[in-house]
Amino acid sequence: MPCDPAASFFGFAGAASALIFSNLGAAYGTAKAGVGVASMGVMRPELVMRCIIPVVMAGVLGIYGLIVAVILVGQIAETNYPFFVGFAHLASGLANGLSGLAAGICIGIVGDAGVRATAQQPKLFVVMILILIFAEALALYGLIVALILAGKSSVTTC
Template identity: 75%
Template sequence: MSEAGHGCPPAAAFFGFIGAAAALVFSNMGAAYGTAKSGVGIAAVGVLRPELIMRSIIPTVMAGILGIYGLIVAVILAGQIGQQSYPYYLGFAHLSAGLAMGLSGLAAGICIGVVGDAGVRATAQQPKVFTGFILILIFAEALALYGLIVALILSGKTASGGC
């Protein structure tokens, strides 16, 4: 029920803001894990084969992109949340958009971290592994792209009629 019998329910915006926060927080958690886990592998490679350090940074860069995806969705969602005419329908759509992006970014970050750590270590021992390693990272990044696409579609939803 809306306040004083007019306008949209103020609680609806809560769900939209949680969606924006979820997109950013979960994507950044994935990016942080991917960066940390692949950074451990880079440190190990740096001790044995210092010439491969720059080539080994690829998983860290890919993990950082996940945070950018979450930021994009969070900014889009936060820009659409208004005090007037913001029904529960939009609040729930924005919550689901944020969760789609955030959890996809988290899953991709975990995958990038695990593959990044093992991949840079394997590449240091056998350089022929590098191409397959990069392909696996690309598929892991695609998981976050799927979440981004769904989040953008959900954030474009409009409520027909009023509250």
């Protein structure tokens, strides 16, 4: 007896959620931190390359979403895909995507304020980097949970 084909909807929704929400976080973080870099570059152009780190860190969030989306899509099957696995894949995508969105918002705000503050006081650069690392860790936690949830697809009976 084949599984309900509607179950695959949840798997595809999980893959889409991982990519969409992670990219939203990456885009917001890149834009917000980029505005800070542009503003700081007017005052201290020699620090621009050093202060582009928040933009790079925001871009990594999109890669996390891409990794999870590719893994999930590779596990979705036309047959023998029960609702349990579909729900696990949806949870996986949401865990990764929403964690990436939260981290992107945090990286954007900290990056904007941090590079502007670094332009005025260069000693704040290390502090900004430490805060950004903790913000990036939020997305990494989501990635780890997403990979664990994606591994729940060992059940192949309906």
